[in-house]
Amino acid sequence: MIATRPFELDDARRLVTAPALRDSKYTRGVTLLATGSEEYPGAAVLSCAGALAGGAGFMRYLGPETPTSLxxxxxxxxxxxxxxxxxxxxxxxxxxxxxxxxxTELRELVEMDLPTVVDAGALELIADTTPKSCILTPHESELDKLGEQLGLGTISTQKSGRRRTRTVRGKQARSVAEHTGQIVLIKGAATRIVTPGAETAHLIEAPSHWAATAGTGDVLAGMIGAFLAGAAARSSMPLTNEEMAWQASLGAWVHAWAAWTAARRASGDHITAEEVLDAMSHPAMAAGFMGPIRASDLARAVPTVLAATLAEA
Structure with a gap:
């Protein structure tokens, strides 16, 4: 059984900071995104939107013509x-x-000491490079594929109950983390962040499940990248695995509450940061009418969640 530690509001408050008097776009962190493609140009917009919503001070985008124009x-x-x-x-x-x-650029980023979020099609590089400072963000099928590429095998979840599925996925994420030496964030309704060598994994239980729609993972990747960039810019030393895991957990937690906030807004509720803070303070009681959201709705809700996090209880 993989021990887990819930990520909570107090954790987020410890990590989220507002710009100070002497801050600039550079001290708030420079985030580079190599995302999107001619086939999936929208992912470039969504990942960039996630990074900007997460407070990126300066953002660079490296991509082909169509997604760049978009x-x-x-x-x-x-x-x-x-x-x-x-x-x-x-x-x-x-x-x-x-x-x-x-x-070439993607391989170089994986093998640099630069904190790097590795998502979707870039996960295949982990098997044939020497990753240095990465957070891997697979969903379940990508985790299976990555495990197979690394020679760790796959774990079938057919005929498994929900609790067993979570347990085996946690074990599989742990195997990948220990084998590669990299942090693994396994996406889902219950998101786990596994750090190699750590005794416990961080756990984020989503307050709603409206984020189960295309493109929300792109927003999450961009947001985590912005959080990492900000933390790295504020630090005089390279980020440790533990520090990177906390930023990844913050990203997953903010993402989950942004989905909840967007779903409330989809019902016509003009929910305020104060109401979001109340829900985050009492997650077991988070309720209200909700409706379907798009990934872009989630990205637009992120600043409200961050404002609520920064507010005094």
Whole structure:
């Protein structure tokens, strides 16, 4: 059995900071995103939107023509091209990183000491590179595929109950983390963040399940990248695995509450940061009418969740 520790509001308050008098776009963190593709250009917009909503001070985007044009038309704050960065996000909306035009840059990012979120099509690079400072963000089928590529096998969840499924997925994530030396965030209604060598995994139980829709994982990847960049920019030393795991957990927690907030708004409820704070303080009592959301709705709700987190109880 994998021991878990719930990530809670007090944890988030310890990690979320507001800009101070001497802060600039650079001290708030530079985030580089190599996401999206000609086949899935929307993932580029959603991952960039997640990073901006998460408070990225400066954002760079590296991608092909169609997603680049789409990003600039929707998010003019983004700067196109590579360069100095405090953290990176790669893979969201990329079918195969090995076949992508950015393959060389993606491999270099995986093997640098730069905190890097590795998502979707970039996960295949983990098996044939030497990853240095990565957070792997697979969903269940991607975790299966990655385990197989690493020679760890797969775990079938057919005929397994919900509790058993969570247990075996936790064990599988632990195996991948220990084998690669990298943090593994396994996405789902109950998100686990497993750190190699750590005795417990962080656990985020979603207050609603409206985030189960296309593109929300892209938003999550971008948001975690922004949190990592901010933490790295504030630190005089490279981030440790433990520090990176806390930022990944913060991203998953904010993401879960942003989905809840967006779902409340979908019902016509003009929910305020004060009401979000009340729900976060008493998650067992979080209720209200809710409706379907899109990934972009979730991204728009992130600033409200962060404002609630920063507010005094």
């Amino acid at each position: 990003v600039l038309s929707r998010l003019p704050e983004v700067v196109v091209g590579g360069g100095r960065a405090d953290a990176a996000v790669i893979g969201s909306g990329i079918g195969s990183a090995r076949d992508d035009a950015r393959a």
